[in-house]
Amino acid sequence: MQKYRISINDLPPDGKEFDLDDQAIWQTPMREFEMDCRISSPLSAHISVLPAEGGCLVRGELRGQVVLPCNRCAEDAVTDIRSSFEEFEELPDEEDPDAGLNAHAGNGAPDPAAETESRIIYERNTPMLDLAAVCWEEFMLALPVNPLCKTDCKGLCAQCGANLNNDDCGCIPDEGDPRLAVLRGLTLHKT
Ligand SMILES: [Zn+2]
Ligand SMILES: [Zn+2]
Known part of the structure; x- marks a missing residue:
């Protein structure tokens, strides 16, 4: 999602905070990957981005609730999403400008593979961090491996x-x- 790309060069030295609650950030890829998952309580992310040597430090929290099919009976498994994350985002190799070009060629339909490769994309030689990609990937990591409608299903x-x-x-x-x-x-x- 292009509109959630922020320029790393424009970050103040002590970093910047972002609040994201546009459900499309999660709903769009869910639909794209035909995931059996629906949002039952709006998802939101609070992310702080701190510029650092060779990249940036991304810290944040993800909250919300989704409904997944129970692993045992396939009925609704209501799942609270509560996760904290902290990751260093490394600047991709500048000698490989194709990475950035490919990622935003064909503006309309986003290529999921290109989106997940790196969360930092070069746009006109400016490193841009894709906050929507951060939100989506952290969401995927926060999902339970074995969702159950109840522990004793x-x-x-x-x-x-x-x-x-x-x-x-x-x-x-x-x-x-x-x-x-x-x-x-x-x-x-x-x-
Ligand atoms: Zn039977
Ligand atoms: Zn069940």
Whole structure:
């Protein structure tokens, strides 16, 4: 997102703070990557950027709430997003001006690959930090690996697919010894 690019050269020596709460920062890539995720409480980021030798120090916090599919039963898993981050953003090699040019060629449709490569992009020889990319990447890192609707979600019945949190489907759990299961499938031939 071009409008959230800030020039690193224009930062005051003691840094600058930014508050970002445009939901499109997160919603646009979610749609682009067809993520099964919706924002249930607006996401917001507070970011401070401090210029430093060879790049800048990016510190911030991300807050909000999203709904993901539960890993066990696929029902809504409401997930609070609360993360703090601190990262050093290194200036990309200036001898590689193509990196910047590619990133903003074809203004309309952003190329997700180009956006994620570096958060600092050169625009007319000016290093620009992409705050939207920071917000998006920190959001991705803040997502749980194993979202659950509740910690003791019982999941789905392996036999009939019923959601075991709602009702007992009555299937008899197949708790046999796997070695016996093999034997059950054997046809015995008398010799
Ligand atoms: Zn669940
Ligand atoms: Zn069942």
